[in-house]
Every structure is written in structure tokens, then in C-alpha cells.
Amino acid sequence: MLVISRQYEAFLDTFQTITFILPYSYHGGQSECFSLLKDGNENPLQIKEKIPLGDAMKYTASLTEELELGKTYKIVDEHKTETDLQIGAVIRTEEFDRHFFYDGDDLGVTFHEGTAVFKVWSPTSTEVKLKLKAPQEEEAVQYPLDRKENGVWELTIRENIEGYYYTFMTCINLVWNELIDPYAKAVSYNSEWGCAVDPDRIGPSCTSLEPLPSPVDAVIYELNVRDFSSAKESGMKFKGKYLAFTEKDARTPNGFSSGIQYLKELGITHIELLPVNDFDGVSDDPEDKRYNWGYNPLFFNAPEGSYSMKPDDPAERIRELKSAIHSMHEENIRVILDVVYNHVYVKETSSFEKLVPGYFFRHDENGLPSNGTGVGNDFASERSMARKFIKDSIRYWMKTYGVDGFRFDLMGILDVTTMNEIRQEADRILPDAILIGEGWDLNTPLPAGRKANLRNANSLKGIGQFNDGFRDTIKGSTFNLHDKGFALGHGKLEGKVAQVLTGSIGIPDSEKGIFKEPAQSVNYVESHDNHTLWDKMKACLEEEEVILKRRQKLATSMVLLSQGIPFIHAGQEFFRTKQGIENSYRSPVEINRLDWLERERHDRDIAYVRGLIAIRKSHGAFRFRRSDLIRKYASVSYPAENLVTVHYRDVHPYGPWNELLLLFHSGSSNLMQFALPKGKVWTLLADGNRANMNGLGELKGGSIDVEGLSSYLFVR
Numbered sequence: 001m002l003v004i005s006r007q008y009e010a011f012l013d014t015f016q017t018i019t020f021i022l023p024y025s026y027h028g029g030q031s032e033c034f035s036l037l038k039d040g041n042e043n044p045l046q047i048k049e050k051i052p053l054g055d056a057m058k059y060t061a062s063l064t065e066e067l068e069l070g071k072t073y074k075i076v077d078e079h080k081t082e083t084d085l086q087i088g089a090v091i092r093t094e095e096f097d098r099h100f101f102y103d104g105d106d107l108g109v110t111f112h113e114g115t116a117v118f119k120v121w122s123p124t125s126t127e128v129k130l131k132l133k134a135p136q137e138e139e140a141v142q143y144p145l146d147r148k149e150n151g152v153w154e155l156t157i158r159e160n161i162e163g164y165y166y167t168f169m170t171c172i173n174l175v176w177n178e179l180i181d182p183y184a185k186a187v188s189y190n191s192e193w194g195c196a197v198d199p200d201r202i203g204p205s206c207t208s209l210e211p212l213p214s215p216v217d218a219v220i221y222e223l224n225v226r227d228f229s230s231a232k233e234s235g236m237k238f239k240g241k242y243l244a245f246t247e248k249d250a251r252t253p254n255g256f257s258s259g260i261q262y263l264k265e266l267g268i269t270h271i272e273l274l275p276v277n278d279f280d281g282v283s284d285d286p287e288d289k290r291y292n293w294g295y296n297p298l299f300f301n302a303p304e305g306s307y308s309m310k311p312d313d314p315a316e317r318i319r320e321l322k323s324a325i326h327s328m329h330e331e332n333i334r335v336i337l338d339v340v341y342n343h344v345y346v347k348e349t350s351s352f353e354k355l356v357p358g359y360f361f362r363h364d365e366n367g368l369p370s371n372g373t374g375v376g377n378d379f380a381s382e383r384s385m386a387r388k389f390i391k392d393s394i395r396y397w398m399k400t401y402g403v404d405g406f407r408f409d410l411m412g413i414l415d416v417t418t419m420n421e422i423r424q425e426a427d428r429i430l431p432d433a434i435l436i437g438e439g440w441d442l443n444t445p446l447p448a449g450r451k452a453n454l455r456n457a458n459s460l461k462g463i464g465q466f467n468d469g470f471r472d473t474i475k476g477s478t479f480n481l482h483d484k485g486f487a488l489g490h491g492k493l494e495g496k497v498a499q500v501l502t503g504s505i506g507i508p509d510s511e512k513g514i515f516k517e518p519a520q521s522v523n524y525v526e527s528h529d530n531h532t533l534w535d536k537m538k539a540c541l542e543e544e545e546v547i548l549k550r551r552q553k554l555a556t557s558m559v560l561l562s563q564g565i566p567f568i569h570a571g572q573e574f575f576r577t578k579q580g581i582e583n584s585y586r587s588p589v590e591i592n593r594l595d596w597l598e599r600e601r602h603d604r605d606i607a608y609v610r611g612l613i614a615i616r617k618s619h620g621a622f623r624f625r626r627s628d629l630i631r632k633y634a635s636v637s638y639p640a641e642n643l644v645t646v647h648y649r650d651v652h653p654y655g656p657w658n659e660l661l662l663l664f665h666s667g668s669s670n671l672m673q674f675a676l677p678k679g680k681v682w683t684l685l686a687d688g689n690r691a692n693m694n695g696l697g698e699l700k701g702g703s704i705d706v707e708g709l710s711s712y713l714f715v716r
Helices: 094-100 225-229 242-246 259-266 314-330 351-355 384-401 416-429 454-459 468-474 494-501 533-540 545-560 596-601 603-618 627-633
Strands: 009-014 017-023 034-038 041-052 056-062 074-077 082-087 108-112 115-121 127-133 141-144 152-157 165-172 175-179 220-223 270-273 277-279 297-303 334-339 405-408 434-437 464-466 521-523 565-569 634-640 643-648 660-665 671-676 682-686 697-699 702-707 710-715
Touching (some): 017 034, 017 074, 094 384, 115 165, 127 152, 165 351, 175 351, 220 225, 225 242, 242 259, 259 603, 297 314, 297 384, 314 334, 314 384, 334 384, 405 416, 416 454, 468 494, 494 634, 494 643, 533 545, 545 603, 545 660, 545 710, 603 682, 627 634, 660 702, 702 710
Parallel strands (some): 009 082, 220 565, 270 334, 334 405, 405 434, 434 464, 464 521
Antiparallel strands (some): 009 017, 034 041, 034 074, 041 056, 074 082, 115 152, 127 165, 165 175, 277 297, 634 643, 643 660, 660 710, 671 702
């Protein structure tokens, strides 16, 4: 191994500036002059600044000419000591982005009539090599790549190498590093190599389904691949695998539907899959019993191996994931992928850091890596080639796998421009594809107005955001286990409840809303993160389970009957528990998997949720696409503590009924009197336990007894 010994260091920090660091142990840190060695000549540099540091002297000097990156330069000081000029902070300048932006769509490996073309972006490398081997061979052959424009290196192999394994090697600042292509479409067992494949020739052809007219028409169901089918009672044979989604007639032990048939019957429109790209935390060994949600991203375009029946076959992973998506599409269920472009698992060992050290990750004003994600690194989406990578990846998943939308993990780390360009990119392929994200305000060094978070929601047209205001108003604070929301019996929240039920747009006009349009609000009370609603209630309410179930059904009904995009966590409809564990991201699968026996026990409760979904789909007044329509047709009131009503009038143009009256009662008392508008015949569609769009009975005005912990829907 080459050992590099430098008596002092020199860094190219801008195209006009070199920074020198001279330890005090080297001539007391003193040097009166520095020169750049170029073409056999010494070119003196003008020292601009001299700053004493704790253990060294820092100098800055100006360049009179721009240097060509990709070459090795030497520096000599007054003591005639030479050192190499290293690439420094120049990679984080706007000039660097302008000089080296590459807009081609062929990074990675592409195939052309029997040849394979490898391209990789590494403008600060002085050399790049390809290591290539057949899967069965031990030794790899090395090939040098040629440097082309914009910092792209290229190599053409004129033979059939499909299925071969490959890595790149880069030499930067005299140091060689080996890395897997970040654009790799497949990886080998345990992610040791990239694999040269043409996914278009593997598995079924996947095409996105036609989008729904509006995101508010969606009912999203969040699901982890492994959780879905791992239980022995699931009735699926491909337990914990992609192929479980291809099993159309799975049944529980007592003959109840499970698997994809169950989801089809439930009526959801979209499955949101937790990450399916290659991640760490679980190996590809089938005997590895560790569990992980998948938020440790390694390779963003390659399917995860632990979900495959043949993890040692890179092409089979692609085939199986395509088959799963194709199967869901056959059942008219769209697929949203949960994507984690905000960070990588380990920055220091990531392919991005080895290609262009310091470029792809955000740094603070002191030059230190930022950590707004809380996992050690923030992806610098504002840099042109980082932004391009995300957009290329989105385009790849849509075109190759027919994905119908994306959920952006920790979207608040990403910048507004990147998210808007992703919206534009998606619209070129699938107009109105669903894009939603976590718009939390995170401590990352971006100006406040550039963060893709809830505060800037109105700068993110066509992108929904998880509405934590909805969640905390209905359920209670996620971060305070004992805080109770409306559905858990907290009074004095009626005004806030009225706002979230109507899309958080601000009703009446005097109220300030979070969003301009209802499609910006993703309404939910639980997700894979934090406690399930059931576990939170068990921890903070000393009540019988029959009461807790009424509370959960009330909360779920509010999700499904509110303006905006409803979002359900898998198993929420049958009171999913993770045995009280708040953050189960790496808890055993026994904690995380869906309990299909609970699906059997709660078939009537599931029928209630199924009925609510059908009712939502049946009338456009539950799904207004514009805020002005909500303000025109909806009126809200809260005539008593723990009671909120929403009344839609004159809405016959949007569905079969002209009036809709919703009541949400979170009081625990048995009965409350409520006066229906007089002189009208109302049909009851839902009463907190049953829901049927064909009606449960008729009422002719007058007062009715409203049970506690219930939601009611009357129509006429």
C-alpha cells in the first residue's frame, strides 16, 4: 500500500485560491513564498493571508491562471520542499458545478449491439480504472478509462459481458479507492460488486397505471415487504419476499383472504412500499435473522437482496421485484416507493465520497459534515450532479419498473428546486404521479427558504406533505407518549379538528391554513415510525380494549373522511401492535410482521374501514381538489365539547347525494343528543361500527342519540 508522507499540505479551495497548512513542527510553520510547478517552470504564488491555527500556520495564496482538474500538480516552498496540490473545497463552489455538470443520460453501464459502455463522473480523479470479472471467476481484469468532457470517464468493452461483475477505481490526491458504481442497476451477493445488466431484458414489462384524476382520490396503504407475508398464518409461501405479492389467492388458516387479495378487497388504491433498493443492516444470507426497515441506503437503483428468493442472482432480484409490481398493477393497485435520497448509510465508505470527495454531502460553515438527518450525513441535493443523480434515479424507477409515485423520506433535507425539478421530471413520464414527503424542518445548512419542508409547502406545487398537525390533533403528540389528541378524549381541540378535517387550508378565510390546496395534506394518525396508535393508547389510557378500539376506529374514520390524501399504516384497520416498541426499525420480524390472525378476529372492524373507503370513493365532496370548493360547500361547527360536525350542502354535482353531514364525537359518555336539520329525510351511511354506501337506515329529522367515541355520516 502506498504511504503518503507530506511535510505540509496544499489544497485547491477555489479556482483562484490555494490554501497551505504548515505544521509548527515544520520550520515553525513559516514560509515566505510558494510556487506552482507547471510544465517544468516555477510559477510564484501571491500570499494573501496568513492565519495562526492551534497546531499549524494557514496561508492562502491566489492563482493567476485556472488549473485543469484531473492532473497532478506540485507545490514548492521557500525551503525547496515539494508537496502535491490536493483537491480541496473547490468542489463545493458554484464554478465547479458550472464547469463539470454533465447532462447525459448514460452514466453507469449501457449496452449497444454487443458492446457495453461504462461511464462514471469523477472530475477530480487523475486516473480511473474498471475492474471486471465473470461471476464464477476469482480474478478481475483491470481496464483504464479515458477522460472525456465534464469530468466523465468512459470505456467501451466490445464483447458480451452482461451479467459480469464490476467496480471502479479512482485515484484522487494520490490515493486509490475502489467503489461500486452508484448508478449500478444490480449488485452481487452482499453488495460486493456492481453487476452489468440490462433490466429492460429481464422480467415482465412494467408500465405505470393511469394516474387517478387527483392525489386526493388515492387511499395509500404503507407496507414493508417483509412484514407483509412473514407470519406463518399469512397463507403466503414466499414469506418476506417480493414474490409474496404475486400470490393472488392466499388465505388465513380459517379461510379469510390475505395478501394481495385482501388489499384489493379493502379498496386501497396505492401501496407504499418501504425501501426496496439495496440497504445495509441485513445481509443477503437467508439464515440472517436480523431485521431492518431499509433506511440504510447503499445503492439506490439496485433491488434489495434479502427480499429475493435468489439473492446471489442479481438479475433474479430485478425479475422478482418487477413481477411484484406487475402483479399489483394487475389488481389495479398502484405502487409508491419510499426513497431515501437524504443520506447514505456511511458517508466515508460510500461510492459518492470515493468518486468526488466532499462534493455529494453538505458541510457547515466550518467545513464539517452536517447532520440534519441524525445519521451522520446530509446529501447535498442543491449541487447539480447530486440533484441529477436523484432525478436520474426517479426516472429510472418510473421507466423500468413502472412505479406510480414516491414517498420522500426526510424530504426537509432536500432543497425546493430539486423537489420541483423531480415533479417536472415525473410529469414528463406520468403526469400527476403521486409525490409525497416528510417536510420536517431539519437542522441542515440550507437557507430557510430553500428547504423542502412544511414551511415552504406553497413553493412545492404538486407535492404532498405528511401533516403532523393532523396526526397530533387527532392522536396526540408523537414525541410525548402520554399526550392525548381528540380521538383519545382531549377536549378543547374542536377548532383544530375542524381545520384538519377540511384539508388544513384555513376555514373560514380568516383562519390561516398550512396549505393552499387539499392535495398538499397527507392525513394520517400512524405510520411505520413511532408507536402504533394502538400501542400509544395502551400506554397512556387505562381503558378496556373495547373502548380503545372505538377510539381507533374514530381516528381512522377521520383519516378517511377528511379533505386531502388519506394514509393508512398496514394493519391499522385491525389494531396493529408492535408490543409497545416505539422504534422497531431493527426489532425482530416477530415484532414487525403483520399478524394475520388479528385480521381474522377483526373482520367486522375491517369491514367498517372497507365501507368507509367505498363511501369516500363514491362522492367527490369527500375529495375536493381545490380549496375554493371546500370553502364554498363545507361548513364546520363544534356545538359541544368533543363534538365536531362538517356539513356539505348542494354537492349533488359531485356525487349521488346533495347533502353530507359528518359527526365526530370523542366524548366517552354513552349518549349525546344531536338535532338533525328539520323537515328532511336523512340516510345513515356510517355509525362508528358499520359503514355502507347503500345505507344503514333512514331518519326524518329531529334529535338523535349520538354514541360516544363514534363518527356518523348522514346523507340526503
